Amino acid sequence: MPSRSFKSGVPPVWCAGCGDYSALDAVIRGLQSLDRNPEDVVMVAGIGCASRLPGYVKGFRLHTVHGRALPAATGVKVANPDLLVLAVTGDGDGVAIGGNHFLHTMARNPDITHILLDNSVYGMTRGQASPTSPQGLRTRSTPFGTLDRGIDPLLMALSAGATFAARGFSGDIQSLRSLTEAALRHHGVSFLHVLSPCVTFRDTARDLRASVEALPEGHDDGDRQQAIAAAVAYPHRTGLYYQGDEPTLEDTLADIRDSAAARGRGDLQTLMAGFG
Amino acid sequence: MPQEGTPRRLDIAIAGQTGDGIVTIGDILAKSLLRRGLEVFTFRFYPTEVRRGAVTYFVSAANGKIPLEADGLDILVCFDQDSLERGLPRLNEGGVVLSDSDRVTMPDGSSLSAVPVPATSIAKEHHRLARNSVLLGALAKILPLDVEAMVPMIEDRFRDDATLADANCAALKEGSARVEGPVVSPLEASQRRDDVLLLSGNEALSLGAIAAGCRFFAGYPITPASEILELLAAELPAFDGSVLQVEDEMAALAAVLGASFAGTKAMTATSGPGFSLMSELLGLSSMAEIPCVVVDCQRGGPSTGVPTRTEQSDLAEAVHGTHGEGPRIVLAPTSVADCFATAVDAFDLAETFQVPVIILSDLYLAHRKESIVMPELSSLAVVDRLLADESDLVEYARYALTEDGVSPAALPGGPGMHPVMGIEHDERGLPDYSPATRRAMMEKRFRKLHALRYERSVEVLREAGEVGLLAWGSTAGAVAAAIDELERRDEKVRSMILRQLHPLPEQPLRMFSEGLRATVIPEVNFTGQLASIVASHLKVPIHSLVKYDGTPFRPGEIVARVEEVAADA
Numbered sequence: 001m002p003s004r005s006f007k008s009g010v011p012p013v014w015c016a017g018c019g020d021y022s023a024l025d026a027v028i029r030g031l032q033s034l035d036r037n038p039e040d041v042v043m044v045a046g047i048g049c050a051s052r053l054p055g056y057v058k059g060f061r062l063h064t065v066h067g068r069a070l071p072a073a074t075g076v077k078v079a080n081p082d083l084l085v086l087a088v089t090g091d092g093d094g095v096a097i098g099g100n101h102f103l104h105t106m107a108r109n110p111d112i113t114h115i116l117l118d119n120s121v122y123g124m125t126r127g128q129a130s131p132t133s134p135q136g137l138r139t140r141s142t143p144f145g146t147l148d149r150g151i152d153p154l155l156m157a158l159s160a161g162a163t164f165a166a167r168g169f170s171g172d173i174q175s176l177r178s179l180t181e182a183a184l185r186h187h188g189v190s191f192l193h194v195l196s197p198c199v200t201f202r203d204t205a206r207d208l209r210a211s212v213e214a215l216p217e218g219h220d221d222g223d224r225q226q227a228i229a230a231a232v233a234y235p236h237r238t239g240l241y242y243q244g245d246e247p248t249l250e251d252t253l254a255d256i257r258d259s260a261a262a263r264g265r266g267d268l269q270t271l272m273a274g275f276g
Numbered sequence: 277m278p279q280e281g282t283p284r285r286l287d288i289a290i291a292g293q294t295g296d297g298i299v300t301i302g303d304i305l306a307k308s309l310l311r312r313g314l315e316v317f318t319f320r321f322y323p324t325e326v327r328r329g330a331v332t333y334f335v336s337a338a339n340g341k342i343p344l345e346a347d348g349l350d351i352l353v354c355f356d357q358d359s360l361e362r363g364l365p366r367l368n369e370g371g372v373v374l375s376d377s378d379r380v381t382m383p384d385g386s387s388l389s390a391v392p393v394p395a396t397s398i399a400k401e402h403h404r405l406a407r408n409s410v411l412l413g414a415l416a417k418i419l420p421l422d423v424e425a426m427v428p429m430i431e432d433r434f435r436d437d438a439t440l441a442d443a444n445c446a447a448l449k450e451g452s453a454r455v456e457g458p459v460v461s462p463l464e465a466s467q468r469r470d471d472v473l474l475l476s477g478n479e480a481l482s483l484g485a486i487a488a489g490c491r492f493f494a495g496y497p498i499t500p501a502s503e504i505l506e507l508l509a510a511e512l513p514a515f516d517g518s519v520l521q522v523e524d525e526m527a528a529l530a531a532v533l534g535a536s537f538a539g540t541k542a543m544t545a546t547s548g549p550g551f552s553l554m555s556e557l558l559g560l561s562s563m564a565e566i567p568c569v570v571v572d573c574q575r576g577g578p579s580t581g582v583p584t585r586t587e588q589s590d591l592a593e594a595v596h597g598t599h600g601e602g603p604r605i606v607l608a609p610t611s612v613a614d615c616f617a618t619a620v621d622a623f624d625l626a627e628t629f630q631v632p633v634i635i636l637s638d639l640y641l642a643h644r645k646e647s648i649v650m651p652e653l654s655s656l657a658v659v660d661r662l663l664a665d666e667s668d669l670v671e672y673a674r675y676a677l678t679e680d681g682v683s684p685a686a687l688p689g690g691p692g693m694h695p696v697m698g699i700e701h702d703e704r705g706l707p708d709y710s711p712a713t714r715r716a717m718m719e720k721r722f723r724k725l726h727a728l729r730y731e732r733s734v735e736v737l738r739e740a741g742e743v744g745l746l747a748w749g750s751t752a753g754a755v756a757a758a759i760d761e762l763e764r765r766d767e768k769v770r771s772m773i774l775r776q777l778h779p780l781p782e783q784p785l786r787m788f789s790e791g792l793r794a795t796v797i798p799e800v801n802f803t804g805q806l807a808s809i810v811a812s813h814l815k816v817p818i819h820s821l822v823k824y825d826g827t828p829f830r831p832g833e834i835v836a837r838v839e840e841v842a843a844d845a
Contacts, residue, residue, distance in 0.1 A: 010706075038693060039688070039689060039690060039691060039693055040688070040689055042537075042538070042688045044534065054695070055695065055706075055707075058693065059693060060688040060693050060694065060695075060696075061694075061695040061696065061697075062534065062537050062564075062695075062696050062697075063695065063696065063697035063698060063699065064530060064533070064534075064557075064560060064698065065530075065556050065557060065559075065560050065698055067526075068526055068527070068530035068557065071494075071522060071526070071527035071528075071530035071531045071534065072530040072531065072533055072534035072537075073534060074520070074531055074534065075492065075494065075530065075531035075532060075533065075534025075535035075536075075537075075538070075542070076534040076535065076537060076538045076688070077534075078492065078518050078520065078531075078535060079491075079492055079518075079534070079535035079536075079538035079539065079540035079542070080538045080539065080540070080688065080689055082689060083538065083688050083689055100523050100524060100527075101523065101526075101527050101530075103523075104522070104523040104527070253513075253518045256513045257513045257514075257516055257517075257518070259513075260513035260514035261513075261514060261516075263514070264514065265514060265515075266486075266511065266512075266514035266515035266516070268483070268486055268487055268515075268653055269650075269653060271483070271486075271511060272473060272483055272650055272651070273473075273650070275473040275474060275475050275479065276310070276470070276471070276472060276473045276474070276650070
């Protein structure tokens with residue numbers, strides 16, 4: 001009986017106190033709660049500290065180039081829908097260079113889980129601003145303050161049509177664990193935004209612990225409009241903002257293949273003869 | 277003067293503006309000629325804008341196998357005055373001008389053979405857009421071609437609109453009735469074959485990919501590659517495959533690499549601008565040893581360039597385009613039939629060597645149609661990547677340092693879990709950039725290609741001669757025609773077409789340059805990219821013949837240069 005422990009045994013390179021340790025814990029426990037083997041798991045990542053996470057989880061891992069984890073993950077899932085596919089990015093990889101793919105993946109609804117570890121800074125390259133940094137933040141690349149307004153990836157995901165959108169916080173591990181498991185179980189694209197402070201370059205852990213709260217009681221996670229309103233009203237609340245059940249990309253592609261097959265399975269000779 | 281036994285040819289051009297429906301009747305004309313048993317070749321010349329600009333559709337037919345390009349025209353079909361002015365300079369002695377006499381005035385005192393048809397007035401009685409069908413009917417009469425046989429083709433073209441279908445059929449018949457024919461002596465085929473197809477380069481590439489086992493395609497629309505996305509989107513599902521139109525070319529290649537990593541043969545197709553965007557991910561394919569096929573249908577560059585004109589200017593980028601150094605293979609098909617074969621070869625090579633394989637097509641090849649014999653499918657040898665066996669899976673190492681450099685792969689969903697990454701790694705795939713590992717891995721990746729013995733790496737056209745002619749891609753057609761003309765003039769020229777552009781096939785190049793006094797290298801670009809690449813391999817003076825006005829070579833241009841070089845050499 002293959003072991004279902006999802007710890008890879010490799011010690012993370014993250015700094016002590018990095019928020020990403022909580023995400024790693026939540027991912028490992030989440031995977032363990034599912035009835036799947038590590039062989040069926042593919043974790044896809046981009047570049048950055050967050051994207052190191054798959055290295056610490058047992059399974060197949062595909063580290064792509066900066067910003068391209070989501071389309072690569074989509075390709076994996078479409079090629080083999082039986083695989084359990086996760087994409088892990090940071091806020092730079094996911095919202096800056098990967099922003100276009102992020103938007104379209106949320107709209108495409110492949111059955112993958114996208115975990116975005118957000119520290120609002122570029123840690124790997126030592127502290128530049130990120131698209132989720134608040135406007136005016138002074139960093140080594142923005143000595144006079146960031147020029148752009150901060151972008152909220154959860155709001156982006158909701159407005160693009162994500163069928164699961166939630167936010168967790170590395171400082172609230174219980175909530176993060178249950179949200180991660182829910183994200184993994186959801187049939188469709190699951191977007192999990194994790195506030196995960198960088199202890200070395202932008203340590204907002206204490207501020208976040210003081211300010212982050214759960215979504216209000218009675219939040220209806222079946223109403224996208226309400227979810228969007230809540231995302232605007234409560235930029236740093238945690239919880240499940242929205243979950244809905246819609247056909248996934250793979251479901252639709254399977255339907256297309258089935259109806260094509262019903263019209264007659266592909267025969268290359270016949271197809272080519274049509275050009276005669 | 278054509279020699280005894282030389283196949284007869286007929287070169288027709290249909291010229292007008294976009295929106296005139298020239299492509300519709302050009303396609304029907306080409307199909308009709310094909311079904312008569314003739315060899316057919318078509319090319320469209322058109323602007324970037326969807327609704328404005330001059331369009332010319334060239335259709336050539338012959339009753340035997342001949343090189344495709346010709347320098348002149350036998351029949352010019354003009355939709356407007358501008359078309360006449362554009363086409364006249366290319367009309368052969370004794371050529372025929374079929375024109376819409378409502379809009380075209382023949383020049384005074386012209387000795388041309390004119391066939392005027394009041395197509396605009398006739399069309400008005402059926403449908404104002406049916407002007408093209410009127411001229412098609414007239415053209416069919418003068419060739420002659422069976423007008424009745426064209427009716428089902430028109431009905432199929434307008435299958436979604438019965439009114440338009442009827443109007444066009446009526447216009448077709450009236451156009452035919454209004455002229456006396458035939459005007460040219462009929463071109464008869466020596467035999468009818470029922471296994472011939474009329475295909476564009478893009479269509480052939482797409483079908484070849486299906487034949488090779490490609491079951492995943494991701495792409496982004498771009499001229500002149502969009503047809504590959506469109507054909508596969510329509511047809512691949514029936515073969516159990518999936519097609520995604522994604523948000524940009526980076527998503528396309530990333531999705532392809534993801535699908536390939538999961539074990540599915542995957543491809544994308546683009547043109548210059550999209551190919552540039554794929555640079556980084558091509559490096560990932562090399563570094564992570566994930567097989568993929570990338571088609572670049574070259575067009576005028578750089579930047580947005582000239583989207584609807586052909587060029588062969590991405591060679592340097594195909595060979596080197598990515599930062600750093602990694603193995604890749606670059607192939608360039610030379611004809612529509614070759615597009616099919618090259619697609620199959622590309623997948624086989626990608627799987628065998630676990631590298632990216634780039635297919636360099638171009639607009640001229642992508643959009644032109646040629647009649648080809650149905651490719652033989654039963655004898656196709658399709659290769660799958662080397663997979664790990666039981667012994668490999670004990671302490672599995674994805675990047676095992678094997679003797680030939682190719683490491684057995686393990687697919688997700690089965691045993692052999694491993695990491696894959698663009699960062700330098702050890703045999704197991706874990707990050708490791710120590711000097712020893714770095715050296716070993718660089719050598720391993722490049723060592724893979726030492727075993728490459730692609731039997732179609734070159735095509736030798738002629739061996740004898742002291743002056744050489746070396747070309748690649750779609751220029752091969754004009755080269756073949758040029759050689760024929762040179763032989764008619766009793767001049768021998770040693771010619772070879774390079775089909776594998778990277779790695780360069782050194783031995784064939786060495787043999788080619790043995791005893792040569794000089795060689796001419798024609799290519800459709802400005803800087804002579806192939807000439808630069810082969811310079812150090814050909815120890816003979818190279819005469820780079822470049823053409824960069826967006827049009828393919830005419831055989832005469834190549835003949836002229838070869839004769840100049842032969843005289844001086």
